[in-house]
Amino acid sequence: MSEARLFKPRFNPAKPAFGILVFLLYLFLLAPLLIVFVVSFASNQYLSFPPEGFTLKWYGMLPEESTFMNGMRVSIIVAVIVTVVVLALGVPAALALDRFEFKAKGVVQSFFLSPLLIPSIVLALGMVLLFGPLKLTNTYAGIIIGHVAITIPFVIRTTMMSLATTDTSCEAAARILGAGSWTAFRRITLPIIQPGVIAGGVIAFIVSFDEAVISLFVAESGLPTLPVQVLRYVENSADAAVAALSVILILISLAVVVVVERVMGLRKALR
Amino acid sequence: MTVTKTQTPAVRRAGAAEGDLELASRRRNRRTYLVLLLPGLLGLLVSFVFPLAYMIRMSFNRGAPDGVIEETFTLDTYIQPLTDPYYWRVTLDTFQMGVTVGLLCVLVSYPVALFLARSTSKYRGLLMAIAIAPLLTSAVVRTYGWMVILGTNGLVNSSLKGMGLIDTPLKLTNNMTGVTIGLVEIFMPYAILAMISGFGRLSPQLEEAAGSLGASKLQVFTRVTIPLSLPGILTAFLLVFVLSISTFITPRLLGGGSVQVLATEVYDQTTGLLNWPFAAALSVILLILFGLIIAVYQRLTKKIGG
Numbered sequence: 268m269s270e271a272r273l274f275k276p277r278f279n280p281a282k283p284a285f286g287i288l289v290f291l292l293y294l295f296l297l298a299p300l301l302i303v304f305v306v307s308f309a310s311n312q313y314l315s316f317p318p319e320g321f322t323l324k325w326y327g328m329l330p331e332e333s334t335f336m337n338g339m340r341v342s343i344i345v346a347v348i349v350t351v352v353v354l355a356l357g358v359p360a361a362l363a364l365d366r367f368e369f370k371a372k373g374v375v376q377s378f379f380l381s382p383l384l385i386p387s388i389v390l391a392l393g394m395v396l397l398f399g400p401l402k403l404t405n406t407y408a409g410i411i412i413g414h415v416a417i418t419i420p421f422v423i424r425t426t427m428m429s430l431a432t433t434d435t436s437c438e439a440a441a442r443i444l445g446a447g448s449w450t451a452f453r454r455i456t457l458p459i460i461q462p463g464v465i466a467g468g469v470i471a472f473i474v475s476f477d478e479a480v481i482s483l484f485v486a487e488s489g490l491p492t493l494p495v496q497v498l499r500y501v502e503n504s505a506d507a508a509v510a511a512l513s514v515i516l517i518l519i520s521l522a523v524v525v526v527v528e529r530v531m532g533l534r535k536a537l538r
Numbered sequence: 539m540t541v542t543k544t545q546t547p548a549v550r551r552a553g554a555a556e557g558d559l560e561l562a563s564r565r566r567n568r569r570t571y572l573v574l575l576l577p578g579l580l581g582l583l584v585s586f587v588f589p590l591a592y593m594i595r596m597s598f599n600r601g602a603p604d605g606v607i608e609e610t611f612t613l614d615t616y617i618q619p620l621t622d623p624y625y626w627r628v629t630l631d632t633f634q635m636g637v638t639v640g641l642l643c644v645l646v647s648y649p650v651a652l653f654l655a656r657s658t659s660k661y662r663g664l665l666m667a668i669a670i671a672p673l674l675t676s677a678v679v680r681t682y683g684w685m686v687i688l689g690t691n692g693l694v695n696s697s698l699k700g701m702g703l704i705d706t707p708l709k710l711t712n713n714m715t716g717v718t719i720g721l722v723e724i725f726m727p728y729a730i731l732a733m734i735s736g737f738g739r740l741s742p743q744l745e746e747a748a749g750s751l752g753a754s755k756l757q758v759f760t761r762v763t764i765p766l767s768l769p770g771i772l773t774a775f776l777l778v779f780v781l782s783i784s785t786f787i788t789p790r791l792l793g794g795g796s797v798q799v800l801a802t803e804v805y806d807q808t809t810g811l812l813n814w815p816f817a818a819a820l821s822v823i824l825l826i827l828f829g830l831i832i833a834v835y836q837r838l839t840k841k842i843g844g
Contacts, residue, residue, distance in 0.1 A: 289653045296672060298723065316692070360574060381586075385828075388801045390586070397589045397592040497676075521671070
């Protein structure tokens with residue numbers, strides 16, 4: 268009795284209840300990803316529950332699905348080129364925005380971040396309208412140009428984040444000690460911004476690789492990317508064959524998440 | 539001078555102002571920053587400004603059958619959706635979906651955000667990453683996951699049937715219910731991020747103070763915790779609202795053609811009917827709605843930040 272009294276005030280029933288609630292909400296948040304894993308290993312011929320047994324046949328079928336393999340090839344080519352292009356465009360711009368003083372800086376910065384504020388369906392329509400007469404629809408160039416708009420803000424943001432957390436005195440010191448501006452950049456600034464550049468690059472890669480709406484509008488008929496192929500497939504049937512492919516897409520995203528978390532922190536990079 | 543990690547621009551400049559170096563480099567800066575900015579600006583001009591400008595111009599043209607575009611300057615494309623009750627329905631449905639998804643998303647994200655903001659666990663970083671990570675996974679894949687969960691032979695219906703609770707499967711996909719559930723989950727990471735950023739003034743000390751002054755647990759929560767986290771809740775709601783009124787993939791897949799919102803309507807007008815000017819006008823209308831809410835959102839975040 269006395270023991271019970273001693274412990275009673277310490278026990279707060281709200282705490283475990285809150286813990287359980289948070290756990291359930293996490294489960295809800297991860298539910299679609301977890302279920303795709305389960306289904307991809309289930310031997311059920313048609314999509315149904317519970318899983319009847321374990322199989323790897325869905326994964327084995329992937330290399331023979333030419334639509335998926337073609338889509339994968341297109342998506343990888345697009346995402347790699349987009350990453351290179353957008354780093355080449357974005358990193359210098361981020362440097363200018365952080366290390367130089369000039370008029371209308373705030374406006375220029377907002378301009379670089381603004382594509383994220385425009386609904387992608389609106390952008391996609393604008394692109395297909397403009398690219399049509401220019402013969403850019405259903406071409407790599409068209410998809411890549413389309414993806415540049417939506418990936419550049421990430422590169423600018425992560426690079427600027429790296430620049431903002433370090434001061435310029437190192438670069439000034441290098442210059443005073445006789446380093447040319449290129450040497451100072453290569454030996455001092457580049458190592459400083461490396462995390463931001465890596466984070467921005469991998470985010471740009473995955474955003475382009477997973478992008479579906481712009482690719483759908485710009486190149487649905489002639490050069491469908493992997494997300495477009497998955498979209499089409501899923502539209503007709505939600506069977507298990509596409510689950511294995513989805514797992515692979517999730518694993519690629521996971522690799523990106525790990526890299527970003529390691530180099531600069533996911534929350535910082537995506538804020 | 540004490541050297542701090544984050545220096546103000548003034549301090550930075552003072553640090554660099556060593557003799558003539560400053561003046562000379564400044565003169566060089568003039569051109570350097572332009573050279574650095576130019577490629578990015580040109581890139582955005584081609585991939586962002588031109589398409590939007592062209593689309594706005596297109597919305598004043600007239601669409602003829604078979605995708606033919608009549609170059610003109612007319613407001614017909616705007617008058618049609620504004621006078622046709624069908625498009626009012628679609629716009630209202632879009633709005634309603636945005637509000638519902640926004641409210642539900644805030645409701646389910648709040649406990650997680652509160653937990654992450656307060657946690658002192660050594661796994662906090664990992665749990666934070668897990669909560670945000672779905673942001674970087676494909677929307678198509680996550681929507682597919684929801685189709686597997688909610689479909690006729692999906693997890694929910696199979697489980698309920700297995701337990702003998704239902705005979706005929708519940709209709710959870712190809713309607714607004716499915717779209718709403720899917721969107722609430724897909725936008726959770728955004729809401730969690732926005733809330734944590736908006737929780738600036740929320741501190742455990744204030745809650746402890748209220749508690750030691752005699753407030754009950756419930757009173758502390760409703761009178762201290764909720765009011766102080768209101769800025770975060772509001773920004774999260776607005777963010778999810780704008781994201782959901784413009785989203786396309788989830789309404790398309792989980793709606794299965796029977797959910798019509800502005801974004802799916804834009805797609806149908808282009809691929810199905812080839813009425814480009816009309817689709818452009820619908821996009822401009824969507825853009826205006828979007829811009830109004832973004833303006834409110836930015837004003838709010840500024841207020842919170844200041």
